[in-house]
Amino acid sequence: MPRIRLPLLLLLPVTLTVVLLLIPSSPPQPPPHSPIPCGAAPSDAAAGSWIPTPEPSLPPLYSPSCPFHRNAWNCLRNGRPPVAALSWSPARCGGGVVPRVDPAAFLAAARGRRIGLVGDSLSENLVVALLCALRAGDAGARKWKRRGAWRGGYFPREDVVVAYHRAVLLAKYTWQPVEKSKIQKDGIKGTYRVDVDIPADDWVNITKFYDVLIFNTGHWWGLDKFPKETPLIFYKGGKPIEPPLNIFNGLKVVLKSVASYIEREVPSKTLKLWRTQSPRHFDGGEWDHNGSCVSDRLLEEHELDSWFDPRFGGVNKEARLVNSAIQEALVNTDIQLLNLTYMSEFRADAHPAIWLGKKDAVAVWGQDCMHWCLPGVPDTWVDILAARILHYFKQGKG
Template sequence: MNLGPFPSLTKRPLLHSLPYFTFLSLLLITCFFLYLYTNVLPFYTPPSLEPLTPRTSRGSCRASQETDNLPYFNGKWIEDPQKKPFYGEECPFHRNAWNCLKNKRENMEKINSWRWVPDSCALPTIDPFGFLGLMRNKRIGFVGDSLNENFLVSFLCILRIADETARKWKRNGAWRGGYFPKFNATVAYHRAVLLAKYQWQPLNSLEENQLKGIYKVDVDIPADDWIGVTDFYDVLVFNTGHWWGIDKFPKETPLVFYKNGKAINPPLGILDGLKVVLNNMISYIDREVPKEKLKFWRTQSPRHFHGGDWNENGTCLFENPLNNNQLDIWFDPRKRGVNKEARLMNSIVKHALLGSSIHLLDLAHLSEFRADAHPAIWLGKKDAVAVWGQDCMHWCLPGVPDTWVDILSTLIHERLVKKTGPAI
């Protein structure tokens, strides 16, 4: 039977329309995934709540019920040429003196090529997206001296990878901080160098050999900068240490300790005063910070002055980390070196924390090795070295504090999941 032109008429439109339908389908699928990526993915938290992935096949470290001495705190630095920092000099949260990339500090690539490897397990590297997903609608507060600020800046610059709309935040007495709108998360720092309240009191008269004045320390009253934020944050990280020395408070302007508004008698020396302040501040934290909040105490990281203290032309122009057999020579208080105070302070802190609800964040040992990682002479300001000496106390960013962030974020993750259980 001759069907004339009908077969060709029925086939041609279908053949001609296939490319059009294929193109239209691909366009719709592309638009759908683009919508997910730009509007939904930033607010997605993986159901497993496992934002941290170990680098090796070794098991993750876990705290025992009896101690906070996690294996994360003991290990060695391994050079890894493939290791790269999360952020660069452009991070808006940088503090100029620590922005070693911007300040053209030598060896920054090598400084950031060292990876901390715990002795018996794998240290996960923070996933900024996963961690902020875990911390959605939560707040982290750092309280203490400028070493906690150094820590904070590293944390902010890393987390900004997950939310480039992050903006500076300074409320509720915070010295500085960051807010991450996509996750409604806040990370901030409250400056309280002694933790306790202290204030300058000049003396009315000056006679030969008389004090210029005193710094009154109320051992039982927290500093104004953080006394009102104990229930504002979900995670708190405390520290104090570097200000407890005669270089900050010489004999002409000493610390004088008060309790219940009255001078403690007989007067306390600076280390005995530290012990009393720690006992009172830890008791206050245990009493006033709600039990469901996570509380950490970061140990003091060491200085690395060689050949003299900061005001004696001490230097830290090193190209490599120290090795293990050098550490006691540098830091053992019995050696009476210029960098001995960190171990001395940390032994006092650890003793004061016994029996408290505060978890020890012991970052001192891993930091002892890193004599190579301070700003040193690259401070970003003309004549800064002539006035202040080299900075062998704070840390270059990016740098060692990024490893502190890996450890703290891992501990926060483990303890939050332990409290709430993994998401289903």
């Protein structure tokens, strides 16, 4: 039987098909990572500069009448001259600035989620700015103080909760008075028992409620809050720690214990952030020794170390000292730093100072060179925090 010869042109498609089938297929490639938006990178607040807000300069997102505001930080209502319109320009962003949060877009992206802050009054300073900013995206926002929250808001349009839980040491602490006879003997009126391995009641039951948690502590860890007449005594496993710890070493133990608790009890899908210390700007003395911050001048880069480096022993050294302990405690955890210290060190111009909203407040409490005017620096914190949260959500996390 004669062989059938097929034309070469008919054989080529068959041959190519066989060859292609024999070539091992490569796995599908994931889509390339989108660039991290300005403000969303962890380094964006740690390197950069303040520049005049680019034109057109928009008014603040909220007014002194914001229902979430706190009187002591409502500087415009209290008569303080307005803080300069400045924007943070991260070194990474090529001269650009951190974009202002779009409240409606943020709430839409965070639909059905809950954002919680845990810590001292500087976290409250931040949450007030966040609540007032987001209200611009939902006029129906209302106050929310469930689950032990000290202050909070519910945004019904997108079913979003933002709240602050006050836990100044993060660990549980209780007052223990002493007998009068002992007071006369050594001057101690009582002690505060700090259980380093037990979280404060204010947040121990919320670890699985929030989709984003931002922690802080630091401003209460000093002799001005706990003088020698009412010292902190640290306990672990129900027993006093021996030898007794000083305040700073006690802080380090609490930080590590709390970080370990967060790792165990907070779900892995939750975005866990730890905000670094907010710097103080007392000039000329501590808050109770005529320290002042009546100023409209930003600090220069070359001045920062003399103000804040612990080696120089100034009254504002607390922030960097506490930050070193925070960084040590977070090693090998999935808790991310929200580093707002460096960018805030420049802003000696932005505290309430003498404009506290109450008669004789300065005579009683001294100037406030620790908290911030609102509107003010915490609004930029909000922009950076919002960028971090949105980037996390867009990655399919949380």
